[in-house]
Amino acid sequence: MTISIRRLAGNDETGHFDCGDEALNLYLKRHAWNNQELSSIGVSYVAVADAAPRSVIGYFTLATASAPRAGFPKKYVRGLPPYDLPLILLARLAVGRRFAGRGLGEKLLGEALRTSLRVSTEAGCRAVITDAYRERAGWYAKYGFEEIEGNANDRTVRMFLDLRTVRGAFE
Amino acid sequence: MRATRRKTKFQADLAPREDRALRLLKKDLQLESNSDFLMDAVAIFQWAVSERRMGRRIVSEDATGERRVLLFPRLERVAPESDLPSVSIEWTKQELESLARLASRPHAAKPTPALVRALRG
Numbered sequence: 001m002t003i004s005i006r007r008l009a010g011n012d013e014t015g016h017f018d019c020g021d022e023a024l025n026l027y028l029k030r031h032a033w034n035n036q037e038l039s040s041i042g043v044s045y046v047a048v049a050d051a052a053p054r055s056v057i058g059y060f061t062l063a064t065a066s067a068p069r070a071g072f073p074k075k076y077v078r079g080l081p082p083y084d085l086p087l088i089l090l091a092r093l094a095v096g097r098r099f100a101g102r103g104l105g106e107k108l109l110g111e112a113l114r115t116s117l118r119v120s121t122e123a124g125c126r127a128v129i130t131d132a133y134r135e136r137a138g139w140y141a142k143y144g145f146e147e148i149e150g151n152a153n154d155r156t157v158r159m160f161l162d163l164r165t166v167r168g169a170f171e
Numbered sequence: 172m173r174a175t176r177r178k179t180k181f182q183a184d185l186a187p188r189e190d191r192a193l194r195l196l197k198k199d200l201q202l203e204s205n206s207d208f209l210m211d212a213v214a215i216f217q218w219a220v221s222e223r224r225m226g227r228r229i230v231s232e233d234a235t236g237e238r239r240v241l242l243f244p245r246l247e248r249v250a251p252e253s254d255l256p257s258v259s260i261e262w263t264k265q266e267l268e269s270l271a272r273l274a275s276r277p278h279a280a281k282p283t284p285a286l287v288r289a290l291r292g
Contacts, residue, residue: 078275169282
């Protein structure tokens with residue numbers, strides 16, 4: 001089975017998508033397209049198999065974000081840009097239940113990071129961040145994501161991956 | 172000797188249907204010559220290309236706020252490969268401190284084997 005990953009299209013079939021998490025299912029079914037095309041608050045990329053090229057089996061959503069420089073302690077600002085720190089937000093990543101445990105999550109994450117690297121080349125971003133479910137934090141850590149301490153949310157942990165590290169993987 | 176500026180002649184073969192469309196447009200826009208029509212068309216195209224090149228989408232909106240996005244395949248050729256919108260996220264004071272510590276390290280961490288596999292695979 002050949003899998004390709006591309007930008008979400010208006011005629012993609014998302015109604016059947018089930019990753020086991022209702023919030024992630026609903027986002028793809030109800031909000032991803034409008035957020036991408038109308039509200040411009042996130043671009044979703046979908047994984048499809050060659051046998052059913054419109055049927056979504058996994059997806060991720062990216063946006064750009066920033067952290068206010070004014071909130072950084074003085075001892076750390078040296079070496080950072082003299083403006084708010086530009087970041088890429090991996091807002092969502094989900095794999096359909098039927099494809100879980102077959103490496104599709106890694107494939108999606110790889111594509112998300114390659115896209116992030118391209119964006120950072122064009123627009124200058126420093127890192128990728130994501131709010132991972134606490135039980136999934138170990139999976140992200142395997143790829144080098146580190147915890148950003150101090151998240152007030154009990155269910156998620158905010159994580160950081162330096163884009164220099166991502167670039168280093170190609171060297 | 173002063174060089175004279177030569178104008179380039181532009182000629183196009185149009186099917187009867189396209190010719191009718193062009194004449195109608197010229198009438199609606201009150202343009203008398205093909206040259207004026209072409210100059211205006213180029214100006215609009217130039218604007219659309221520059222907007223799309225910056226990653227902006229071209230949208231029309233009616234009185235109710237309903238919006239339509241122009242999807243014109245030729246314009247997509249000049250759009251940035253990755254066009255990501257910006258969102259605002261909330262940070263706690265402790266998170267900002269932790270983020271600044273991670274981002275200000277002079278050297279980034281080495282990629283893990285899983286990361287290398289994900290990116291090269």
